[in-house]
Amino acid sequence: NLSWAAGDSPALWFQAARNMVEWCLPQDIDLEGVEFKSMASGSHKVQSDFIYFRKGPFFGLACFANMPVESELERGARMKSVGILSPSYTLLYRYMHFLENQVRHQLEMPGHYSHLAAFYEDKKGVLHAGPGRGGSL
Numbered sequence: 001n002l003s004w005a006a007g008d009s010p011a012l013w014f015q016a017a018r019n020m021v022e023w024c025l026p027q028d029i030d031l032e033g034v035e036f037k038s039m040a041s042g043s044h045k046v047q048s049d050f051i052y053f054r055k056g057p058f059f060g061l062a063c064f065a066n067m068p069v070e071s072e073l074e075r076g077a078r079m080k081s082v083g084i085l086s087p088s089y090t091l092l093y094r095y096m097h098f099l100e101n102q103v104r105h106q107l108e109m110p111g112h113y114s115h116l117a118a119f120y121e122d123k124k125g126v127l128h129a130g131p132g133r134g135g136s137l
Contacts, residue, residue, distance in 0.1 A: 025117060061084055062082065065080060
């Protein structure tokens with residue numbers, strides 16, 4: 001499952017092995033295809049990884065993690081990605097630590113999005129400005 005936050009601003013998301021959007025901000029952002037771009041290649045063999053990608057005019061960074069679970073429904077593994085979309089590729093590295101912490105949080109406590117919502121609210125004004133419009137972090 002996958003969760004997001006975006007627009008002209010950043011986007012956050014989470015995703016499980018079934019490759020579907022679980023949550024996003026803003027809710028009206030077009031994230032078609034992001035659920036596949038943000039999963040690690042060979043995800044069943046990878047414990048964690050960072051993935052860079054493009055979505056329209058935005059640059060994306062997702063942190064993927066895979067955690068063993070004792071669940072037949074999840075086939076013994078919970079896999080999620082937490083990511084961000086930004087108008088600036090060069091700013092993405094600043095969010096690596098946050099994304100890494102949040103993907104672990106989502107693996108351990110699925111469905112708790114308050115940290116992501118707060119991050120989006122805090123950063124959306126800065127990222128909304130975009131490149132060449134005075135926006136920087």
